[in-house]
Amino acid sequence: MMNYVDFKTPASVAEARALMKELGPQASPVAGSTLHVFLRDESPKVAVDISRLGLNSIDTLPDGYRIGATSTVGDLQDFHAPGWVLDRVAREFVTQPIRNVATLGGSIIRVFPWSDLPIPLLALDAVMEIEGDETRRIAAGDFFKSQPFHHLQSGDLLTAIHVPALASGQGFGYHKERRTTTDFSRCSVAVWMALEDDRVADVRIAIGAAVPMPCRMKAMEQALKGKKPTQSNFESAVQAGLDEGHWKGLHGISNEYARHLASVIVVDMLHAATDEAKGDAV
Amino acid sequence: MKQITFTLNGRKRQWDIAPDETLIDLLRRQGLTGTKRGCDTGMCGSCAVIIDGRAVNACIYYAFQVDGRTVETIEGVGDFDRPHPLQTALADAGAVQCGFCTPGFIMTAKALLDRKPNAEDADFRQHLDGNLCRCTGYVKIEQAIRSCSTAAEGGAQ
Numbered sequence: 001m002m003n004y005v006d007f008k009t010p011a012s013v014a015e016a017r018a019l020m021k022e023l024g025p026q027a028s029p030v031a032g033s034t035l036h037v038f039l040r041d042e043s044p045k046v047a048v049d050i051s052r053l054g055l056n057s058i059d060t061l062p063d064g065y066r067i068g069a070t071s072t073v074g075d076l077q078d079f080h081a082p083g084w085v086l087d088r089v090a091r092e093f094v095t096q097p098i099r100n101v102a103t104l105g106g107s108i109i110r111v112f113p114w115s116d117l118p119i120p121l122l123a124l125d126a127v128m129e130i131e132g133d134e135t136r137r138i139a140a141g142d143f144f145k146s147q148p149f150h151h152l153q154s155g156d157l158l159t160a161i162h163v164p165a166l167a168s169g170q171g172f173g174y175h176k177e178r179r180t181t182t183d184f185s186r187c188s189v190a191v192w193m194a195l196e197d198d199r200v201a202d203v204r205i206a207i208g209a210a211v212p213m214p215c216r217m218k219a220m221e222q223a224l225k226g227k228k229p230t231q232s233n234f235e236s237a238v239q240a241g242l243d244e245g246h247w248k249g250l251h252g253i254s255n256e257y258a259r260h261l262a263s264v265i266v267v268d269m270l271h272a273a274t275d276e277a278k279g280d281a282v
Numbered sequence: 283m284k285q286i287t288f289t290l291n292g293r294k295r296q297w298d299i300a301p302d303e304t305l306i307d308l309l310r311r312q313g314l315t316g317t318k319r320g321c322d323t324g325m326c327g328s329c330a331v332i333i334d335g336r337a338v339n340a341c342i343y344y345a346f347q348v349d350g351r352t353v354e355t356i357e358g359v360g361d362f363d364r365p366h367p368l369q370t371a372l373a374d375a376g377a378v379q380c381g382f383c384t385p386g387f388i389m390t391a392k393a394l395l396d397r398k399p400n401a402e403d404a405d406f407r408q409h410l411d412g413n414l415c416r417c418t419g420y421v422k423i424e425q426a427i428r429s430c431s432t433a434a435e436g437g438a439q
Contacts, residue, residue, distance in 0.1 A: 001302065001304075004301040004346075005301055007284070007344075007346040009350075030347070033343055033347060034324060046301075047344065051347070074336065091408065095324075095325075095327065095412025096390065097324070097390065098324055098342075101336075101343065182412070
């Protein structure tokens with residue numbers, strides 16, 4: 001936990017930003033607080049409660065959704081709309097009392113090897129909105145290249161995440177491999193795919209937990225483009241791209257097993273995305 | 283110490299808290315010991331309380347976060363003279379052995395049933411996935427809680 005010596009409860013983004021600027025490195029933004037269980041910081045901090053800034057709505061845009069950064073994982077789970085896929089991811093996120101408070105922003109601003117939510121955001125090519133002296137947008141690929149909080153300067157706030165809606169001919173697959181609901185992931189995979197004329201027109205594959213930081217598997221994606229969505233094409237593309245991953249087994253599994261696990265799950269999720277793109281999803 | 287104001291079991295409270303105090307520490311310090319400290323890492327659900335209608339683990343929630351919010355603990359749910367239907371159902375089903383996890387189960391199930399009185403099996407499985415019991419094997423707990431749904435055979439109690 002953290003060594004909080006004071007707390008502030010700002011009522012607006014402007015007030016929160018001003019406070020965080022004034023406090024500098026002493027400021028510790030808190031939305032759900034579940035992240036803080038994993039943090040050990042003895043230095044005195046001032047908690048800035050950012051859960052009441054009106055950043056918890058999910059708005060429908062012409063081509064997708066704008067999710068307020070302090071929307072909880074439970075909000076993502078309960079939201080249902082055309083082309084919305086994050087409810088499938090949210091359901092697999094730890095347990096209900098934690099889904100009820102953990103926020104999307106808090107789950108992606110500091111990434112752990114087993115973090116769930118960066119993976120679908122990479123596969124969906126989401127865009128993060130940061131409120132600073134001016135509003136900035138950072139695509140998921142850049143946002144997750146290193147620890148995302150390094151993108152923030154003093155007083156900056158991650159305010160929203162834009163995700164596209166699945167369109168016709170597109171599909172999504174997500175799997176988190178774990179033993180129990182509270183277990184950390186051993187390997188998580190998200191696949192977004194667009195089919196045209198029964199060929200893979202575009203595909204994005206993101207992996208987490210079996211690698212040090214969630215990442216895209218671009219060699220696999222490249223090998224799949226233009227191919228028919230078949231088991232043998234999926235298997236050969238995945239095998240061809242496996243060396244791109246820095247496989248690292250977590251929680252007692254070997255690096256070799258992490259690599260194998262990923263190869264099996266990616267093929268399964270390519271099928272899941274294909275089924276949905278073809279309109280065959282259950 | 284700094285003062286917060288919130289609604290606890292229907293009554294407005296103004297309590298002094300330490301900035302790094304968790305909600306479970308605050309509640310138990312104030313004598314509300316029905317909220318049980320199990321794992322202290324948000325994994326077992328024995329400390330579940332309801333905040334603004336949602337079940338939350340009080341062990342990983344800071345006390346300052348409830349400022350201005352509405353909190354419900356097991357003490358506000360019912361007592362021996364006026365038990366809540368969930369309490370009656372759990373007792374009748376023999377779903378309580380050591381009882382340590384029971385307040386957490388009741389709060390989590392209540393949060394679900396308050397929002398969805400006709401909750402079905404899939405709802406219970408999803409919403410109770412954060413509550414651990416090391417005595418009963420869950421079957422009687424599940425039966426008892428399910429019987430409180432209006433979707434159950436015979437309707438809610």
